[in-house]
Amino acid sequence: MCSALSPAMKASLLLLLACTAVLAVGARADTPEESKALVQKVQELAQKASAMAKDAFSRVRESxxxxxxxxxxxxxxxxxxxxxxxxxxxxxxxxxxxxxx
The missing domain is CATH 1.20.5 (Single alpha-helices involved in coiled-coils or other helix-helix interfaces)
Incomplete structure (x- = not known):
């Protein structure tokens, strides 16, 4: 199923999943260290999604x-x-x- 998705849709889905993970883990975080680790993971996922979206737009632009x-x-x-x-x-x-x- 995922192979039928465009790269931009995959990036959007990845970002949606990251936001869902933030909400789920943020609700269960007991210490500030857990929150910092969570924020770092979300930043990494957002950077990855951004890179995927840029790549998809570049491919479209160069098509x-x-x-x-x-x-x-x-x-x-x-x-x-x-x-x-x-x-x-x-x-x-x-x-x-x-x-x-």
Whole structure:
């Protein structure tokens, strides 16, 4: 079942489990030393989850689909700019020619 989860979902699940563990163990911690050890474990788990999420986002960002999307945006940015200029001109012309009441 876990192999079907994306890396980001795995990181989220790991963080959820860490938070659950903190609540469960925190409720049973009898000494400050136990609490410190618990906090350290949670920090380690959070760092691991953060690293997994960063890795997942890096893989998505470097994917072929993302590269194609970026290239499409670059290729079509000038067309979009020209379209906006044309639209602005058309709206200005309509505004200028509007009937006065």
């Amino acid at each position: 072929e689909a993302a590269q194609q999307a970026r290239q499409w945006l670059v290729d079509n940015a000038e067309l979009a700019k020209q379209s906006l200029v044309w639209l602005k001109e058309q709206l200005a012309e309509l505004w200028k020619n509007r009937p006065t009441v």
